[in-house]
Every structure is written in C-alpha cells, then in structure tokens.
Amino acid sequence: MIYPYIPHTDEDRKIMLEAIGLSSMEELFSGLSEDILLSDSVPISQGRTEDEVQRMIDSIAQRNVRGIPFLGCGCYDHIVPSTVEALSSLPSFVTAYTPYQAEMSQGLLQAIYEFQSMVCEITSMDVANASLYDGANAATEAASLMVSAKRHASVVLVSSTIHPFTLQVLQTWAKGTGRTLRLVAEKDGVVDLSLLPSLLDVDCAGLIVQSPNRYGLLESYEGVAEILHEQKALLAISNDPLSLAMQKSPGEWGADVAIGDTQSLGLPLAYGGPSCGYMAVKEALLRKLPGRLVGMSEDAKGRKGFTLTFQAREQHIKRERATSNICSNHALAALMTTIHLSSLGWDGMVEAANQSYAKAHYLAYHLAQLPGMTLVWDKPFWCEFPLVFSDPKRLRKFMQELRNEGIFAGVRLSTLTRQVKDELVLLVAVTEKRSREELELYLAAARRVMK
Amino acid sequence: MREPLLIDQSKQGRKAYCYPPLDLPKGFSQALPPLPKSIQREQLARLPEVSELDVVRHFTRLSTMAHGVDNGMYPLGSCTMKYNPKLSEHIAKMDAFTKIHPLQDVSTTQGSLSIMFNLLEDLSSITGMKWGTLQPLAGAHGEYTGLKMVKAYFEKRGETGRTKILIPSSAHGTNPASAMVNGFEVLSIEANEKGQVDLDDLEAKLDDSVAAVMMTNPNTLGIFEQDILIISKMVHAHGAMMYYDGANMNAILGMATPGEMGFDVVHLNLHKTFATPHGGGGPGSGPVMVNDALRPFLPKPDIQLTDSGYVLDWESEDSIGKVSMFWGNFLVLLRAYVYILRMGSEGLRSASAHAVLNANYVAKRLADVCEIPYGTQCMHEFVISLEEYRQKYGIRAQDVAKALIDKGYHPPTMYFPSLVSEALMIEPTESESLETLEAFILVFRSILAQAKEDPEYVKGAPYSTPVGRLDEVKAIKEPNLRY
Numbered sequence: 001m002i003y004p005y006i007p008h009t010d011e012d013r014k015i016m017l018e019a020i021g022l023s024s025m026e027e028l029f030s031g032l033s034e035d036i037l038l039s040d041s042v043p044i045s046q047g048r049t050e051d052e053v054q055r056m057i058d059s060i061a062q063r064n065v066r067g068i069p070f071l072g073c074g075c076y077d078h079i080v081p082s083t084v085e086a087l088s089s090l091p092s093f094v095t096a097y098t099p100y101q102a103e104m105s106q107g108l109l110q111a112i113y114e115f116q117s118m119v120c121e122i123t124s125m126d127v128a129n130a131s132l133y134d135g136a137n138a139a140t141e142a143a144s145l146m147v148s149a150k151r152h153a154s155v156v157l158v159s160s161t162i163h164p165f166t167l168q169v170l171q172t173w174a175k176g177t178g179r180t181l182r183l184v185a186e187k188d189g190v191v192d193l194s195l196l197p198s199l200l201d202v203d204c205a206g207l208i209v210q211s212p213n214r215y216g217l218l219e220s221y222e223g224v225a226e227i228l229h230e231q232k233a234l235l236a237i238s239n240d241p242l243s244l245a246m247q248k249s250p251g252e253w254g255a256d257v258a259i260g261d262t263q264s265l266g267l268p269l270a271y272g273g274p275s276c277g278y279m280a281v282k283e284a285l286l287r288k289l290p291g292r293l294v295g296m297s298e299d300a301k302g303r304k305g306f307t308l309t310f311q312a313r314e315q316h317i318k319r320e321r322a323t324s325n326i327c328s329n330h331a332l333a334a335l336m337t338t339i340h341l342s343s344l345g346w347d348g349m350v351e352a353a354n355q356s357y358a359k360a361h362y363l364a365y366h367l368a369q370l371p372g373m374t375l376v377w378d379k380p381f382w383c384e385f386p387l388v389f390s391d392p393k394r395l396r397k398f399m400q401e402l403r404n405e406g407i408f409a410g411v412r413l414s415t416l417t418r419q420v421k422d423e424l425v426l427l428v429a430v431t432e433k434r435s436r437e438e439l440e441l442y443l444a445a446a447r448r449v450m451k
Numbered sequence: 452m453r454e455p456l457l458i459d460q461s462k463q464g465r466k467a468y469c470y471p472p473l474d475l476p477k478g479f480s481q482a483l484p485p486l487p488k489s490i491q492r493e494q495l496a497r498l499p500e501v502s503e504l505d506v507v508r509h510f511t512r513l514s515t516m517a518h519g520v521d522n523g524m525y526p527l528g529s530c531t532m533k534y535n536p537k538l539s540e541h542i543a544k545m546d547a548f549t550k551i552h553p554l555q556d557v558s559t560t561q562g563s564l565s566i567m568f569n570l571l572e573d574l575s576s577i578t579g580m581k582w583g584t585l586q587p588l589a590g591a592h593g594e595y596t597g598l599k600m601v602k603a604y605f606e607k608r609g610e611t612g613r614t615k616i617l618i619p620s621s622a623h624g625t626n627p628a629s630a631m632v633n634g635f636e637v638l639s640i641e642a643n644e645k646g647q648v649d650l651d652d653l654e655a656k657l658d659d660s661v662a663a664v665m666m667t668n669p670n671t672l673g674i675f676e677q678d679i680l681i682i683s684k685m686v687h688a689h690g691a692m693m694y695y696d697g698a699n700m701n702a703i704l705g706m707a708t709p710g711e712m713g714f715d716v717v718h719l720n721l722h723k724t725f726a727t728p729h730g731g732g733g734p735g736s737g738p739v740m741v742n743d744a745l746r747p748f749l750p751k752p753d754i755q756l757t758d759s760g761y762v763l764d765w766e767s768e769d770s771i772g773k774v775s776m777f778w779g780n781f782l783v784l785l786r787a788y789v790y791i792l793r794m795g796s797e798g799l800r801s802a803s804a805h806a807v808l809n810a811n812y813v814a815k816r817l818a819d820v821c822e823i824p825y826g827t828q829c830m831h832e833f834v835i836s837l838e839e840y841r842q843k844y845g846i847r848a849q850d851v852a853k854a855l856i857d858k859g860y861h862p863p864t865m866y867f868p869s870l871v872s873e874a875l876m877i878e879p880t881e882s883e884s885l886e887t888l889e890a891f892i893l894v895f896r897s898i899l900a901q902a903k904e905d906p907e908y909v910k911g912a913p914y915s916t917p918v919g920r921l922d923e924v925k926a927i928k929e930p931n932l933r934y
Contacts, residue, residue: 003798005534005726006805007884016812016885020827028807029706031675031828036707042576047795050538056792061547063562071552074776081468083503085544087510095519095535097527098732100865103916104856106453107516108731114457117933121496127932130732133588136776144632165776172750172772176602177634220490247490261776271563272553272777273588274734286930292732297926298918304452305918309926315591315628316867320637325628328589328722332730342457342506343467346498351470361483362475380486403556411554418765436474 003047067408068438070363072216072384072429073416074135074163075272076264078242078352079433081343084266088336098292098331102307109306112294112331115338122244122349123258124251125280130292131334132277132326135238135261136169139208141279141290141324142236142257143170146206147179148323149288150232153205155180159191161213162238164416170208189377189386190219196227206234206256211247214413216384216427217377218247225254234285240264241278243382245346245353256282265349266340267333276333287313290324355432356383359439363430366443370450373398373426384429386413392423394450399426401449407442453917454512457499458934467503497934516917517731518861524883524891526813528832528864528876529623529671531701531723533806536793539727539786548785553777557762563781564761568754570788571738577799578697578717579710580740585779586750590698592774593718593737594629594665599771600741600748601663601692601716602633607748607769613662613691619648621671621868623698635662642870646672646825648682657685663692668712669702669830671868671876673810683713692716692745700724701880702807702831705800709740716741725787736783750774805881806831809888813879816892820899824871832878836871846902846909848873853920854898854912860891 008016017023029037048056069077088094092107099105099112112130119128132138143156158170160183174181182199184207185192191209207228211219225235236257237250242264250258263275281289287310295309315322344352360383367387368375376388387410389395395412402409410429413422430439473480485491501509519525525532542548551560571583587593598616605613616630620639627637638656643649647670657664664686669675676682683693695714701724709717721727722735729735741749751770752763763778794802807830814827822836840846852862852875864876879888902909913919 003801004793005536006798006801006881008805008808012885013808016808020811020815025804025808028804028811031677031830032703032707033677033680035680036711038705038707038711041796041800042705042708044573044576044791044796044799047798048792050793053538053789053792054542057542057545057789060562060565061545063565064547064551065555065559066546066550067555067559069552069555071554073554075553077550077552079470081503083467083506083510087507087514089540089544090511090514091521092514092517092519093731094540094728095521095532096517096731097525097530097532097729099517100527101518101852101856101862102921103853103913103918104518104861105516106917107513110452110454110456110516111510111513111731113933117456117458118496118498120933121498124494124496133592133734134776136773137588137592163776165773168751168773169775172599172774175599175771176606179634218486218490222489244492244496246486246492248492249494252492252494268549269552270549271551271560271781273775273780274782275776276734286932293932295926296931297921297923299921300919303918305921307921307923307926309923309930309932315624317624318628319624320627320631322624322628322631325591325595325625325632326589327591327623327625328729328733328735330588330730330734331732332728333734335731339506339510342499342501342509343503344498345466345468345500346496347500348466348468348470349496349498355470355473357486358473358475358480358483362479365479380490382486408552408555408559415554432470 067406069408070410070428070430070442071408073411073427074165075269076429076431077269077433078264078431080266080340083343084336084339087339088332093335094332099308102305106305109294111335111338113296113306115334116294118338118341119278119280122241123280124249125258126283127286127289128278128280129289130294131329131331132279132291133330134275134277136166138259138277138279139166139170139238140173142208142259143173144324145257145285145288146234149234149285150205153203154178155182155203156205157182157184157199157207159184159209161186161191162208162210163214189215189217189379193224200231200233204231204233206236208236208238210238212240212243212382212384215386216381217379218382221253242349242353245350246357246382256285262337265337267336274330274333276330276337288323289313291326291329352432356430359432359434360385360430363428363439363442367446370446372450383431384427387426387428389424389426395424395426398449402442402445405441405445407445453516454509456934457501457509458497460505461500463500465500465502467501467506523859524887525861526863526877526879527861528878529698531878531880533726533880534882535726535728536790539789542789543782543786548782561760564754566785566788568756568761570784573791574719574738574740577704578740579708580717581742582746582749583738583740584750585738585784586775587737587739588775588780589733589735590718590720590737591625591629593739594625594696595632596750596774597694597716597718597739598629598633600745603748603769603771604745605662612660615661617656617661617664619666619670621870622665622667623671623696626665626696646674647676647678650678653682653685657689659690661689661691663694665694665696667696667699669699672825672834673829673832674825675830679712698723699831702803704803705796706803716745721783721787726790727783727786734780734783736780802881809879809881809883813877813888813892817895820896832876834871834874834876837873837875840902841873844902844906846906848875850909850912851875851898851902854909856913857915858894860894
C-alpha cells in the first residue's frame, strides 16, 4: 500500500530493516509493551487522494458566506499589495524553521531585522522583538514584563476600554498566579485617567491602555508616563499599528512598552488567525524583552551578518528563569507585514490611514443623521466607531436588512463582552478598501430601515 | 551582508504601491477636520521607498539565503521537519477561508467551524483523549494553557497546596518556562542509565504538593519511556496529573496514544506532527486535549454541534477563559486537517513507522563512527555524542554542524538534551527517501573522517555561506538590533 508523502518502496524497507537487524516494521515498536500498543487503528477516516480532498474542502467551503465586511474589533479588511502573498509564499521562507543556524539563514534573519526596525520606527521605540503570537498575547507578555521589572509588584493596572478579548486573555493570565489586574474605569467612552493617582500604589507594576480603544475611540495619554514613572511603574500602550500613521505613537507619549497586532499591515482576515503580535520597548528594558531577537554582528573576516542574540533571556537557555515561555512566534506573519510595509512605504501607510479615517467619518456622519441611532460620545475616532441604537429590535432588523444586501454591518459589542448593557452598541469599521459604492449601499439600506 | 537593507536602497518619491484616489465628495473631504493636534503624530517613520521590482528582488534574494524542507534535508531533532504538502498550502489560500472575518455571524462561518469541530474529533481519536481546544497558538502556548487548566482544577477542588511541577531534566526548555509563567515551582527528575525517568527519584519527589508531571514520550533522547504505565499509576496515586508534551508525537501516531498511557492532558504541535509549515519560526498551533476531569476548565468559547449547526458556546463557568484573541490559528488548523484527510488512519500510522525506520537506519549507519550514548535502538530520533572528538581532536558538535551546512544540509539540533555532552540530535522524519538518507550518512561520515585528519579545516566551517561564524559576543556587547 502506498501512502502520501512517504517515499519508501518495498525494496527500501527490506534493505533498511535488514541493515538494522529487524525482520518486520512491527519490530520497530518492540519497546512498547502490549498494554500500550493499540490493537485497532484509530477511528478516523481512511486516506483520500488530492482530488478527493480538494472536492471535499470545496464543498465545505461553500458553507462559508462572504459579505462586504464593515467588521473590525481587532481584525480589519485592508488592501494588501499582491507582493505580500507572492513573496511570503517563497518555499525557503515557508518551510524553514527558526534561524538557529545563522550562516544558512541570513535571508530569514535579515527579514526579521528589517521587521524589528520597522516596528521601532512606527512605534518610536528603541528595540522590538521578532514577533509574538497575537495582540492579546502581546498584552500578557507586557504584563509579565512589568511584573518582573518591579520588585514585589504584583498588580497591573488595565484600562477598562481595552479590547474585551484582550482583557479576557489578561484575566486568564492572572488566574491562579497571585497577580492581580486592577481596572481603570471609563468615562465618556475613553479611559478615565484622572483616577490614576488614586489607583496607583507601590504594588502596581504598570498600566496597559489601548488606542483606538474597544469603541474605536482615540485616547490621550498626556502626562500619564510621568505619573507612573514616579511610582516606578511602566506604561504600555497597545495600538492598531496602522493608526500610528495618524495618532501619536507610544514613544511620543513616553511609553515604556509598545504592543499590538500587525494584522492591519498585510495579513488576511483568515477567521482571526494567524495574526502577529509585536512588542517594542525602551532600551533599558532590552533584557526583559520576551521572544527572539535578531542582531547584526560580523564574522572573523569582518563580513557583516545577522544572528539570533541575547538568547540568555530565552526558555531554551534559562528554562524556568526565562523572561517568557515563548518559543515559536509568528515569523511568517511578521514577514508578510515586512513585505507589506516595504511595498507601502511611509507615504502609503499614511495614505491608507487617512483614507480609512475619511471613509469612516463619511459613513458615520451620514448614519448620525438617521433617527434611532446615535454616535454617543463626542470623541475623536479613526476607522471604527460605535453606533448606539435606541432599541434592540431595530438593531437586529438593521443588521438583517444590510445582510440581505450582502453587507456585514458591524459587530455588536455584546458579542465580545456577553453583557446585556452592550447589546445596543454596534461597532462599525470602515477601511480604505471600502469603495464609495459600498458606502452608499450601506447608507441606502440604513435609510430604508431607520426611517 | 550580500543583500543591502531595503531601507538603504530607498530613493525619495519612489513607490511600490499606489492607492486608488479617495472617491468621496470633494466638499466632504475638504470639510473633514484632521485629528486634534494634541493626539496627532509628529515623527515620521523611516520605511523603504522603492519600486515594486525592488521589493520583489529584495525578498527573492533573501529567500535564496534561507534553507527550508523544500531546499533539502532538515534533520533538526525534536522539530519534526517533515514535508509540508503543497495541497495544504493551496487550500489555505482559498478566498473562502482567508476572507472570512472572525466575528461574522456563525450562520455564515459553518464551513470553518465544521473544519475545526472535525479536526478536534480527529485529534481526540489520535491522542486517545475526549475533549480539547484549538485556541493555543503554538506548542509552548499549549503548555501554558494545559497547565493553567491543571491549576484551575486543583483550585476548584481546594487543593491549593499543589504548587510543584515535576519535569525530567531532558525536557524541552518550554516545559519549565511554562510552569513558571503559571506560578508553579519546577522540580527536575533525573534520568536513569537507560535515559528514562528514574523511578526512585520520581517517588522521592512525589507528594501532595505536586500538581503534575510533564513528560514527552518518547523522550528527547528518542527513547520510549517503558515504565510509563507505572509512572502514571504512581503520579495518580499521589493525586497529581500527567501532562503529555506532544513534541514527539510523530513517533507513535496510530501505534499508541497518550490517553492509553495514562495522561490527563496533552498538547500537540500541528507544525511538527501534522505537517504544517514552520514559516521560519511560526506560526504554529498547539491544540490541547483533555480527559473528563479537565473538560470544565477548557478555554472559551467551545465549538458545539447543535440542531441549528455549529455554534460558539460561552457558557462554561469553570473555564480558564480565553487564551488568544480569536479562535486559534485557523489557517494552520486547516492545513493540519487537510493533512489528516490525505493520510487517514493507516497513513498516519505508516508515517510514524517510517519515521522510526529512518531514524533507526541512520543511527545504525553512524554507530561505528560516533558514540550513541543510550544505544542505537530509538524511536523517531536519536542523540549522538561527539565528546570523543572533542577530547581527541578538539572538534565540537558545533563544528560538525557547520561543516554539514557546506554540504547543503541543515544541521541537527545541537547541545540538547544537556545530559549528553557535545550532543547532536538527529530526526530524519518519514519524508526522506533511502537515497537521501544514504547521501546524508556518507557526508556525515566524511566530515567525521575529516575531523580526525584535518580538524582545523572543520573548525573553520562553513566556507560556502554569505558569512562565516558570527561574533556572538560582539552582537551582545555592541547591540545593533535595528536600522
């Protein structure tokens, strides 16, 4: 019997078994006792040919329905240049592992070095790592970094306006470890930092905030870093990195840690994964940084090259004393972001951010004219905004009517928080990719429902 | 540096991509106020300004300075660098999967949900467990998730004194690190002369302060832990749990299951065992499978099949909560599902059998030129020691590794596990043919022969690469981590 992807012929097996002094394939497992060896094959289906699998997947794929997405909440439908898929599919990028052997991996290492550089440039920070899993896990890594950077501190202050899923992932992180999250309440749709002095004490390792926040609103962090630093606490700012083409960067706010997810920079929606977490820090925190780090050095002949460096922070060296347990990261997704940014340049990034801003405001402005829905808070936003409906039935009808037009109208905040109070809030995301026709289609349908 | 940084190829005003012009009414665009000055960015970011062809050539050239499974044999022990089917890559690029938003109504994502649901069923069968989660995004993330559940389980039972995790000294570094991240204390278990868990040492360290024992089976020496049923019994008798690190699952597919061995919680590495590409360091995927006792603690949401189709269920009260932003690395899960569909139960079993055959064959053919401290009979990988070469010729494992690079092979894992000095850990995988293995063996033997005759030459390797061995001390003393 021939199985896929196994090249051995009967003759090969015979030669090889003979060489190792065995007479059957079964004997290879003689180290496993009878009580452990399975008597039957595992109950999954028999193998299929390529064509059979493709047909089966084609049929399953039909049960996914696409629409014009005005959906965001951490995952956005931006334009991606065709260079990204083409170049990130090159087999020696795709089928390599972590570049442990620098001499044979200069291409991979250089691409990571360029990624680190771009993250630093965009966030205005000093050092960035080679990537983390996703934005939510970048937040847990930031929390871990803070706790380890300040002796005897076990409390992390967290803005209650961060993405609800990020908050949930942080809550999981704190569970059972003696670390606590202390929430900073919101006011008028943004974090209320006037509460900071009363919440901040010696136990606090730092503060995590997010802008655009869970409502899509932009926040100001004027003077926050100074207040925290007085208590030897750190400031971590999470962003949609594309928004940093317009709004102040973490470095400009004086943050110590910049985190987020590069999904908006060249990655597909992909049902939410893989995306790509990032973290950049001030130089003083270099040795606290989790994950892989690529640096430039030179060989004995003075030739410059790249290598994994500062590995003494990592689990394969330090084991239980490492800065994090991360091993695999999201390198290929980071490569996609690197190719994306290389194609766009800063001007392209600014253009994408500006157009998203303009189109989101166009839609928001016209929706706000309709009865039964309001843009509650008079706060600046970028490409996503919260619409508050006056009654849940209208909201459901609104979503259904737009769905009939092939439009996914937005995300109900309650889908993320599972809270009744959020049931009337619809988050609408508009990127540069949405055409004028799509915006008008949305508005026409909205006017029909909300008249 | 053979290829300049792209930023150094920049020329102001050059563009690789142009956006369509903004097509809103002029009046609106002009009246639209900018962001308030107080939150506006001031600094420019330095990104490349190059043409599309510049981008294409840059990354194409970089890709020629990388080595993947598609380029040649990659016997990197404990990483299972098997062939990544092109069919999986093709399917993972289908619009029907890449253009689906994670927060679409579930009625519009039944295809993706059915793939996740069925993958979970298959992984349950393969591991002999009953329930699971696909949310963890890598192997170490799976460890984090599994141990978090163990912790929640004992807290729920009021057994808060269980603060320790026992881990064999040969375990992957992620094991102790994941235990640490969850606030556990780590105790190391010693290996006996057969390279397996020392039962006396285990017994001495087991008490009611132990939450779990983390094991890889076969272990990192490529040896099957033959006392595994006794170990499970001992651990359970002390009320602790058995954690299975699935890094070496490629040795036992269809032959044995962690469930039958007595494990309570298992993580898998889809990017190892289930042939999804490693991507130069990720993304991977680390599903966690559990038994009944741990089920209530699985991350939320859970995918369930109801009369109205697949749903995301958030009701679980004892759940540890979410561990990633959305539902998992879907495109990785999809690739693994395609691989399982192609292989079927017999194909998976055959994959493991041939992975073990290949490892034993290479071990046998190298045994007369280097020491294999725990014997040549192995599972899917084996560890050699070059200690003798170090003592006699000053040749270290690293030197042999670098010499292999000149011959077009990715080196084996070096200096791991630490109980073998000058270790090289070799995992050929089932993907390699007899001819490829023979060629590798001949090259390996010729390098060892050269190490005796001309050690200085081997110490100077590699010679064929864009750079030689880089100064690692300089990389730390004069950090250059960005342009």
